Amino acid sequence: MGKTQKKFGKGRLDQYYRLAKEKGYRARAAFKILQINQKYGGFLEKSKVVIDLCAAPGSWCQVAASLCPVDSLIVGVDLAPIKPIPKVITFQEDITSDKCRAQLRQHLKTWKADCVLHDGAPNVGTAWVQDAYTQSELVLQSLKLATEFLVPGGIFVTKVFRSKDYNNLMWVFNQLFNKVEATKPPASRNVSAEIFVMCRGFKAPKRIDPKFLDPRAVFEDLTDPTPNYEAKVFNPEKKKRKRDGYEEGNYTQFKSMSVLDFVKGNDPIALLGSMSEFKFETPEASTEQPVENEEAERHEKPATLEELRNELKTVKKLEETSKEIKELCKDLKVLGKRDFRLLLKWRLICRSVLGLDKKEDGTPEPEQDPTANMTEEEKIEYELQRLQDKEAGRRKRERRKKNEQRQKEITRMQLGMLNPVDIGIEAAQVGSDSLFSLKEVEKSGQLETLAKGKMNVIVTNEEANKKEVEEIEIGENSDEEADRLEDELDVMYEQYQGRRAENDAKYRAKKAREEQPDTEWTGFEEPPSESDVDDDDDGIKLDEDYQSSSGSESDDDHPKPKSLKLLTELEDNDVKINGLSKTAHKFFGQSAFKDIDGLDSGSDSDEAINKIVELRKTQYKQNGDTGDKNKAVSDKDDKNSFEIVKEVKEPNQKSWSDNDSSDDEMDDKEHTGPNIDIITAEAMTLAHQLALKEKSKADVVDESYNRYSMRDRDGLPQWFLDDEDRFSKPIRPITAEAAAAIKAKLRALNARPIKKVEEARARKKMKAARKLERLRKKSDIIIEDPNKSEKEKAESIQKLMRKASKKTTKPQVKVVVARGANRGIMGRPKGVKGRYKMVDGRMKKEMRALKRKAK
Numbered sequence: 003m004g005k006t007q008k009k010f011g012k013g014r015l016d017q018y019y020r021l022a023k024e025k026g027y028r029a030r031a032a033f034k035i036l037q038i039n040q041k042y043g044g045f046l047e048k049s050k051v052v053i054d055l056c057a058a059p060g061s062w063c064q065v066a067a068s069l070c071p072v073d074s075l076i077v078g079v080d081l082a083p084i085k086p087i088p089k090v091i092t093f094q095e096d097i098t099s100d101k102c103r104a105q106l107r108q109h110l111k112t113w114k115a116d117c118v119l120h121d122g123a124p125n126v127g128t129a130w131v132q133d134a135y136t137q138s139e140l141v142l143q144s145l146k147l148a149t150e151f152l153v154p155g156g157i158f159v160t161k162v163f164r165s166k167d168y169n170n171l172m173w174v175f176n177q178l179f180n181k182v183e184a185t186k187p188p189a190s191r192n193v194s195a196e197i198f199v200m201c202r203g204f205k206a207p208k209r210i211d212p213k214f215l216d217p218r219a220v221f222e223d224l225t226d227p228t229p230n231y232e233a234k235v236f237n238p239e240k241k242k243r244k245r246d247g248y249e250e251g252n253y254t255q256f257k258s259m260s261v262l263d264f265v266k267g268n269d270p271i272a273l274l275g276s277m278s279e280f281k282f283e284t285p286e287a288s289t290e291q292p293v294e295n296e297e298a299e300r301h302e303k304p305a306t307l308e309e310l311r312n313e314l315k316t317v318k319k320l321e322e323t324s325k326e327i328k329e330l331c332k333d334l335k336v337l338g339k340r341d342f343r344l345l346l347k348w349r350l351i352c353r354s355v356l357g358l359d360k361k362e363d364g365t366p367e368p369e370q371d372p373t374a375n376m377t378e379e380e381k382i383e384y385e386l387q388r389l390q391d392k393e394a395g396r397r398k399r400e401r402r403k404k405n406e407q408r409q410k411e412i413t414r415m416q417l418g419m420l421n422p423v424d425i426g427i428e429a430a431q432v433g434s435d436s437l438f439s440l441k442e443v444e445k446s447g448q449l450e451t452l453a454k455g456k457m458n459v460i461v462t463n464e465e466a467n468k469k470e471v472e473e474i475e476i477g478e479n480s481d482e483e484a485d486r487l488e489d490e491l492d493v494m495y496e497q498y499q500g501r502r503a504e505n506d507a508k509y510r511a512k513k514a515r516e517e518q519p520d521t522e523w524t525g526f527e528e529p530p531s532e533s534d535v536d537d538d539d540d541g542i543k544l545d546e547d548y549q550s551s552s553g554s555e556s557d558d559d560h561p562k563p564k565s566l567k568l569l570t571e572l573e574d575n576d577v578k579i580n581g582l583s584k585t586a587h588k589f590f591g592q593s594a595f596k597d598i599d600g601l602d603s604g605s606d607s608d609e610a611i612n613k614i615v616e617l618r619k620t621q622y623k624q625n626g627d628t629g630d631k632n633k634a635v636s637d638k639d640d641k642n643s644f645e646i647v648k649e650v651k652e653p654n655q656k657s658w659s660d661n662d663s664s665d666d667e668m669d670d671k672e673h674t675g676p677n678i679d680i681i682t683a684e685a686m687t688l689a690h691q692l693a694l695k696e697k698s699k700a701d702v703v704d705e706s707y708n709r710y711s712m713r714d715r716d717g718l719p720q721w722f723l724d725d726e727d728r729f730s731k732p733i734r735p736i737t738a739e740a741a742a743a744i745k746a747k748l749r750a751l752n753a754r755p756i757k758k759v760e761e762a763r764a765r766k767k768m769k770a771a772r773k774l775e776r777l778r779k780k781s782d783i784i785i786e787d788p789n790k791s792e793k794e795k796a797e798s799i800q801k802l803m804r805k806a807s808k809k810t811t812k813p814q815v816k817v818v819v820a821r822g823a824n825r826g827i828m829g830r831p832k833g834v835k836g837r838y839k840m841v842d843g844r845m846k847k848e849m850r851a852l853k854r855k856a857k
């Protein structure tokens with residue numbers, strides 16, 4: 003594929019771009035210096051020595067060469083190589099290096115420059131590694147060279163960017179030049195932040211204060227010679243939020259602050275989101291990144307250093323300030339939602355210990371018993387309210403837990419994970435109360451001990467209860483707050499995803515794909531009726547997949563409502579059908595149990611299982627006898643598996659045995675399943691293995707029960723789940739044959755002629771056919787001519803054929819490249835006869851670009 007050059011960025015194909023091409027300038031930047039030169043009285047025409055700093059590709063040098071007096075000296079330097087320009091000396095060097103200065107000196111000898119031009123911009127050349135300087139520093143470096151090489155009264159033209167350094171630079175220019183003016187030539191795009199500064203009348207002082215040319219002094223010291231950090235801590239100035247970049251004076255990504263600021267601050271979420279570290283130091287010691295301390299501002303009396311130290315001591319001493327909390331504070335950027343929640347809970351504790359907890363409106367919370375001033379009746383009411391709130395909180399937690407459980411169950415059902423545990427025994431009971439529940443261990447505070455390997459420590463019931471009570475108490479106070487914060491975090495993540503979707507088309511496409519239901523695994527699906535497919539949206543389809551997995555009988559027994567929602571379906575999960583739990587009922591409702599009558603009538607399970615075994619045996623026999631096409635893929639299947647049961651093939655159903663040879667006979671029209679094209683080496687490997695019977699359907703199903711499929715997603719933050727989905731997936735083996743097959747397939751695909759070629763061929767064929775037709779007609783007329791003898795007729799037809807088969811050659815147009823002696827000439831180039839066409843390297847690209855634009 004040809005590399006298409008981006009020509010539309012910043013509207014590259016503007017008039018100056020075209021004009022530069024026309025005039026043979028190497029860059030449109032040439033017009034900037036032309037316009038500056040024109041505005042300031044044609045200083046280039048009077049300059050006998052010109053230095054062009056950061057000159058590549060060389061358009062400013064070209065302009066200088068054309069405008070400066072004939073015998074003038076023009077020297078251009080750049081990090082990137084510059085192709086030779088007549089009358090210009092160029093070399094490749096970093097303008098900030100001593101080598102560059104030495105080389106300039108060598109070229110200039112004893113002369114001084116009338117004019118120093120500088121159009122440098124870091125990271126636009128090819129030498130990325132060396133481009134370490136910022137624009138402002140580069141300007142200062144060029145000024146340094148200018149001061150060394152300029153004649154008194156000389157001119158310095160430089161490019162600066164609108165930034166906070168702009169004023170400082172202007173200040174320095176004004177110290178060294180008589181007239182300093184900023185200008186933006188029309189050729190400079192409005193969208194660009196660049197401005198050109200015209201410095202005239204170099205003062206050429208005998209001694210220049212090195213500070214003027216020292217970036218540290220110019221960009222920092224001038225703005226704030228003696229920063230008073232202490233003042234910043236105790237009387238933090240209100241900073242304006244910079245929505246368009248880094249905070250002023252803060253260009254580092256790593257931000258740390260005192261943990262006290264976090265505890266006392268009003269917006270813990272914002273701090274958790276923006277900071278990298280909370281230090282266990284007083285704010286005094288962590289002044290590198292002064293932050294807004296609104297709390298301190300709100301206080302009438304700012305805390306003294308001594309008070310801060312005491313507060314920090316108290317916080318450190320707290321039992322809750324565990325090792326884990328300290329660890330979490332060290333790197334906030336890697337924390338997950340659970341960690342944030344821990345930190346926020348811990349913050350609330352610290353706040354209550356420091357007596358900082360205040361209501362939103364600022365009124366202090368009553369510190370003593372709130373019922374102290376109440377009447378007996380009020381006390382009872384208060385107590386009732388408290389208990390009600392407590393109960394509501396408990397119910398809310400329970401509800402959430404139940405929902406999570408339900409979600410888990412749905413996922414299991416969707417994955418087809420039906421095992422004895424799920425039949426009759428609801429998975430809910432296995433979750434949190436199980437013996438090895440880490441949550442329980444964590445709650446009882448034994449996680450650390452377990453992690454160290456001391457398994458013999460046993461928690462007494464009393465201790466565990468005490469801890470639990472404490473936890474609940476803390477939880478109750480902060481639960482609402484934590485819920486709110488959790489919701490906020492979720493919203494923030496959603497917003498982030500939204501922003502990403504806005505900017506990233508690939509991401510949007512991926513999300514859209516993810517939202518499509520997975521069509522490859524149809525499970526035990528019944529063929530959906532046409533109306534179902536047409537009417538229902540994705541959500542309902544999911545619902546129906548789920549429904550259909552319960553087999554066709556269930557359809558008869560319980561007529562399926564059209565828009566049955568999944569949640570409503572599961573809400574009455576406890577309902578018993580035919581003495582079985584709903585899950586069990588669904589399991590036995592699959593088509594595998596279709597022919598077992600006893601099941602529906604509620605016969606006992608032993609009887610049902612006996613029937614299944616019986617049925618399996620007969621099916622097995624049948625398969626063996628008749629060599630049934632639909633027999634299970636492998637005979638070495640596990641004895642207990644149901645694969646061996648003859649599959650009732652529905653016309654629309656696509657099954658694993660589709661790759662059997664019998665399928666060749668299947669009518670294509672009938673086959674309405676998805677036409678799956680094998681495009682990955684993994685899939686091809688699997689297909690080979692299945693075709694060669696190296697693997698059975700059961701193996702494939704078995705393999706799908708891996709550590710990735712049983713992933714517990716409950717309570718995990720979405721960002722984490724997203725990451726897991728991206729990176730934590732099984733690596734399927736591929737064989738060399740499969741890889742070769744896919745490669746060959748792709749090669750064949752690439753070798754296919756593109757549509758245009760195919761069309762051209764067809765046109766050619768059509769023309770030939772038409773020509774033949776015409777010939778036939780003409781020869782018919784000749785044959786039917788009664789006035790001609792047979793000989794004459796034969797001659798005429800032969801003549802006709804000769805004429806038709808004669809190749810018509812188009813007159814050749816000679817292509818002359820406008821290079822060397824032919825460059826820029828008008829009229830016919832020397833030694834060229836006949837038709838010719840002048841071309842240059844750029845023309846082709848330009849024409850293509852124009853066509854593209856016109857399109």
Ligand SMILES: C[S@@+](CC[C@H](N)C(=O)[O-])C[C@H]1O[C@@H](n2cnc3c(N)ncnc32)[C@H](O)[C@@H]1O
Nearest residue numbers: 056058059060061062081096097121122123127
């Ligand atoms: C906008 S281009 C200059 C265009 C030039 N005036 C022209 O008309 O062709 C900026 C140039 O600055 C150069 N540059 C950036 N940092 C440099 C450095 N430290 N030393 C020398 N050249 C540098 C880049 O290599 C790049 O070619």
